[in-house]
Amino acid sequence: MSRSPDAVVAEIEPGLSPPAVRRRDVVAVTGPWLAGTTSLVAALRDRLPDHTFVEADELGPGQAPAAVVFVVSAVAPLTESDCALLELATRNTDLVVGVVSKIDAHRNWRDIVAADRAALAERAPRYADVPWVGAAAAPGLGEPRVDELVDLLRQQLSHPDLGRRNRLRAWEARLQAEIDRYRADGDGLDRQAHVEALRTQRDEVVRARRLAKSEHTIALRSQLQQARLQLGYFARNRCTSVRAELAEDAAQTGRRRLGEFQSYVRRRADDVVTEVDEGITAHLGDMAAGLNLPAPPPPGPPSPPDLPGAPLKSRRSETQLMTVLGAGFGLGVALMVTRLFAGLAPGLTVAGLVVGGLVGLAVTVWVVGIRGLLQDRAVLDRWVTDATNTLRSAVEQRVGSRVLAAETALTSELSAREQAESAAAEDRIAEINAELREHAMQTARAAALRDQRLPTLQDAIDAVRAELAMDNRQKRAE
Structure with a gap:
């Protein structure tokens, strides 16, 4: 008497749980799209009312039919997807019947049967004994041609060992799944994608850290160079505009305002220094904000440039010379006026002398005064x-010193930030390495468990397959 499938497995591996399969006493008719499964189900229900025929989508999760009728069209041989569908449908069922449909429209259907039989035999040994028949469940002309299929199903479904073979097939699938799981765990296949992702992530962290450090350094240097150039241009431009403004004021300054003008120049120089310093502070603050760094601390207030007084020294010798020249010029004017009066009215000679002397004296004073004023304005210019040259040197020095101080402060802040980012990156890399080590340890443990469990499971599945082979030989002998 044949042993039960559960006893065959329990004799070798007693602790293994049985297959989680709920067997239904139905025949599942399945196949690829447009193979004609629906019409074949209708024909079989009509010809075999004692049996229940369902399509594959009518089976619930975990349910397995008593037999599978796999339907393919006579248009072309089986494809890879067709074979995969067959394996899925017959995973827990031993009885499989292959049907080539629509034989009424394709005369070469027998060649398709031979090709399909050969393709399945190459795919798995269990499919070498699958019977194949031709059928036309809904022909264009005539009656349905399903007699051969009906006779075959009556014979196969009535075999007394059908339930035992299906149970053995379910045990084979259960054991094969266990073997595949242990092999996959031992080889680390299920972890390989995650391990590769972790390694890629670690490389990305290292690369991003190096790239960020380089980019930050380059950005800081570039911004500092731009700041040095722009602030230097701003300082020189401000000094140039002030030079033009003060030169215009100097050309309009009178003798009485010479002292006030020098004070005004010093105030304007102080204003320029303050404006340039405020511009430096604003520019450096914006630059630091663009780099996501705190603004460098501002230094103390700028010192006003030391401007010496205008060299308006006494010009006694020049004044004496101009007095002599002015007197000569005035004398000439006086003589000309006197002659004018004498020529107009001879009686006004004395009055002409007086008027000419006064005019000559006035001209002399005006010439001496205007000459001195022009000289003072030239000195002021x-x-x-x-x-302004002194002012320009002072503000350029201020620009240079503040940019240098900002470079020191920002470099220090950038170094501190890079150290923090490097520490965070190192922590992340350490986490990834720890996770990789954990995966390696789990893979090693799974490999050890695989080596321990596989021999017993292989013996069990070999015993199941031996029982199936013996039953199939007996069935063929009958």
């Missing part, structure tokens, strides 16, 4: 030029 040269002094304004010297003062």
Whole structure:
């Protein structure tokens, strides 16, 4: 008497749970799209009312039919997807019948049967004994041609060992799944994608850290160079505009306002220094904000440039010379006026002498005064030029010193931030390495368990397959 499938497995592996399969006493008719399964189900229900025929989607999860009728069209041989569908449908069922449908429309259907039989035999040994028949469940002309299929199903479904073979097939699928799981765990196949993702992530963290460090350094240097150039241009431009403004004021300054003008120049120089310093602070603050760094601390208030007084020294010798020249010029004017009066009215000679003397004296005073004023304005103009040059040197020095101080402060802040980012990156890399080590340990444990369990499971599945082979031989002998 044949042993039960559960006893065959329990003799080798007693602790293994049985297949989680709920067997239904139905025949599942399945196949690829447009193979004609629906019409074949209707024909079989009509010809075999004692049996229940369902399509594959009518089976619930975990349910397995008593037999599978796999239907393919006579248009072309089986494809890879067709074979995969067959394996899925017959995973827990031993009885499989192959049907080539629509034989009424394809005369070469027998060649398709031979090709399909050969393809399945190459795919798995269990399919070498699958019977194949031709059928036309809904022909264009005539009656349905399903007699051969009906006779075959009556014979196969009535076999007394059908239930035992199906149970053995379910045990084979259960054991094969266990073997595949242990092999996959031992080889780390299920972890391989995650391990590769972790390694890629670790490489990305390292690359991003190096790239970010380089980008931050380059950005800081570039911004500092731009700040040095722009602030230097701003300082020089401000000094140039002030030079033009003060030169215009110097050309309009009278003798009485010479002292006030020098004070005004010093105030304007202080204003320029303050404006440039405020511009430096604003520019450096914007630059630091663009780099996501705190603004460098502002230094103390700028010192006003030391501007010496205008060299308006006494010009006694020049004044004496101009007095002599002015007197000569005035004397000439006086003589001309006297002659004018004498020529107009001879009686006004004395009055002409008096008027001519006064006019000559006035001309002499005016010439001496205007010459001195022009000289003072020329001196002021040269002094304004010297003062603005001194101012320009002071603001350029201020720009250079503040940019240098900002470079030191921002470099220190950037270094601190990079250290923090590097520490975070190192922590993340350490986490990834720890996870990789854990995966390696789990894979090693799974490999050890695989080596321990596979021999017993292989013996069990070999015993199941031996029982199936013996039953199939007996069935063929009958």
